[in-house]
Amino acid sequence: MKLLITSGGTSEKIDQVRSITNHSTGKLGALIADSFLAQGDQVTLITTRNAIKPAAHPNLTIQIIENVQELFEMMKPLVKTHDVLIHSMAVSDYTPIYMTGFEQITTSQDLTEFLNKTNKQSKISSKDNYQVLFLKQTPKIISQVKKWNPNIRLIGFKLLVDVSKEELLTVARASLTKNQAEIIVANDLSDISDNQHHAYLVKINSVIKVDTKEEIAQQLVTHIHTKDNL
Numbered sequence: 001m002k003l004l005i006t007s008g009g010t011s012e013k014i015d016q017v018r019s020i021t022n023h024s025t026g027k028l029g030a031l032i033a034d035s036f037l038a039q040g041d042q043v044t045l046i047t048t049r050n051a052i053k054p055a056a057h058p059n060l061t062i063q064i065i066e067n068v069q070e071l072f073e074m075m076k077p078l079v080k081t082h083d084v085l086i087h088s089m090a091v092s093d094y095t096p097i098y099m100t101g102f103e104q105i106t107t108s109q110d111l112t113e114f115l116n117k118t119n120k121q122s123k124i125s126s127k128d129n130y131q132v133l134f135l136k137q138t139p140k141i142i143s144q145v146k147k148w149n150p151n152i153r154l155i156g157f158k159l160l161v162d163v164s165k166e167e168l169l170t171v172a173r174a175s176l177t178k179n180q181a182e183i184i185v186a187n188d189l190s191d192i193s194d195n196q197h198h199a200y201l202v203k204i205n206s207v208i209k210v211d212t213k214e215e216i217a218q219q220l221v222t223h224i225h226t227k228d229n230l
Helices: 027-037 068-079 141-148 165-179 213-224
Strands: 002-006 042-047 060-064 084-087 094-102 130-137 153-160 183-192 197-202 207-210
Touching (some): 002 027, 027 213, 153 213, 165 183, 165 197, 183 213
Parallel strands (some): 002 042, 084 153, 153 183
């Protein structure tokens, strides 16, 4: 079986020396990749330069990307040639389009003139007291997957922060339906640490609770390799 797995976290450049990013280590994605490699599957892992990666393996191909645009361009052809996508990467929701400095900012200041500008500086000056960063939304790649390949088996992830179980599951079920996924792995950042990873594997008709990254990986292997898995 050919699996496409994404892991780590994207990084969006502000200028040539600064970026906005997230804290995803890629540890879970690497563990999932290892688990499927142990089953004899072929794995293509799209990840980032600083993310944790599996050990070298004859059935493993690693592709490195940095930002959402590179991820989009990398994933589109690969989705068409793989049987399963496990999309565990933490994808940036926004990317910088412009940054401008002010000596002072007033509540009446009109900043709309900057919205259509782009930053052309290689390094933004640090002389101003305030810097205003303008962001635009990045494409929701998971929503494109079934358009690229209607037959691919899709596993998605949803991370929220300090919410109730009910809200977490509601958001996960909405994503499950909207993106035509088989599973959404729903987790709350407050329930993740070095020694635990509480999460819910949300399917159409069931929810499975797990407590570690190893359990998440094993449940996904079992699901993908079981015929009656919905």
